[in-house]
Amino acid sequence: MTSPVEDGLRMLARRPYTAAEIRTKLREMGHDPEDVRTAMRRLDELGYLDDLQAARATVRRRIRMPRGRRQVARELHRRGCSDEVVEAALADFDEESVALDLVTRERKAGRTRQGLVRHLRSRGFPDPLILRILDESDIPGPFGEAPESPDGSFS
Secondary structure, three states: OOOHHHHHHHHHHHOOOOHHHHHHHHHHOOOOHHHHHHHHHHHHHOOOOOHHHHHHHHHHHHHHOOOOHHHHHHHHHHOOOOHHHHHHHOOOOOHHHHHHHHHHHHHHOOOOHHHHHHHHHHOOOOHHHHHHHHHHOOOOOOOOOOOEOOOOOEO
């Protein structure tokens, strides 16, 4: 059986993990709780535990596989990140740009306005952002009409 430090290093060599994820995985591997605590201290001393780095890697992945800010924040909390780490990781997250890229890609695939709304909602984007992007993109409504302009008239 390998040591918990070796197992932790092996995991971290594949991708960034939060300290909470490493701790959980080491326990699931059957390591003694005291050995896990010692290993976590050693990994921290060696500079291998960095929740912010793991959180930023998740944010980068969520730009490639788009999710809204709230959904990414929930994922980071589930992974054991503190509120401070979540806020720091999302500081440069441009939700509007991510949503707009997704709309552009999905429009090329032939999605309707209703389909785009459902798709963006399912990925955690807020309704006001979704509707603003779709309106600014002049994507027709469900009956082929032009979206309503801000003054209430139709284009």
